[in-house]
Amino acid sequence: MSEVQESKSFLRKHWEGYKEFWGERFSFLDNYSRFLYPEKPLPHWDSSVVEEFIASDPIHGPTLKTAREATKFGVVGAVVGAVSTAGYAWKWSRSPHGAALSFAFGAAVGGTFGLEIANHWYQLYRLDTMASQVKFYEWLQKRA
Structure with a gap:
């Protein structure tokens, strides 16, 4: 294994796995990223x-x-x-x-x-x- 993976804490490894797991299941939310995180803010x-x-x-x-x-x-x-x-x-x-x-x-x-x-x-x-x-x-x- 690489030194980078070995140096990660137990919690950090599990948190990244958790984020990846739920990121795959809620990938449809990426369709809304242009509304939630626009390139420039909307005018008043x-x-x-x-x-x-x-x-x-x-x-x-x-x-x-x-x-x-x-x-x-x-x-x-x-x-x-x-x-x-x-x-x-x-x-x-x-x-x-x-x-x-x-x-x-x-x-x-x-x-x-x-x-x-x-x-x-x-x-x-x-x-x-x-x-x-x-x-x-x-x-x-x-x-x-």
């Missing part, structure tokens, strides 16, 4: 830039607009879930930490239900929302 954008993209792209623009409208359902669901569960927890236990945990759990569950309602309301299952978001990302990079 706001809703007016999104509206400009929606107006300029007749295929992916309406899909992105629908997906943005669907987020309102998720926000409303999260607020309703958080306030109602925290309210019940406070009413019946008068426990601040229980109310705080109920608030967080209610926000997560309510937001999930809100997004499910939006999925059916806007029939998002028929649309490819990820493709429209990727096109917006690419458009934003080209624009910069």
Whole structure:
């Protein structure tokens, strides 16, 4: 064996094997590296830039607009879930930490239900929302 491998610690050898093992199984995540680690950072954008993209792209623009409208359902669901569960927890236990945990759990569950309602309301299952978001990302990079 080479001196380099012999000089590695027991933990270092196992950690490298662990990383290699899981790296092979999650190699599909490399497809997202251009979004997670871009060559240059995206410029600042706001809703007016999104509206400009929606107006300029007749295929992916309406899909992105629908997906943005669907987020309102998720926000409303999260607020309703958080306030109602925290309210019940406070009413019946008068426990601040229980109310705080109920608030967080209610926000997560309510937001999930809100997004499910939006999925059916806007029939998002028929649309490819990820493709429209990727096109917006690419458009934003080209624009910069």
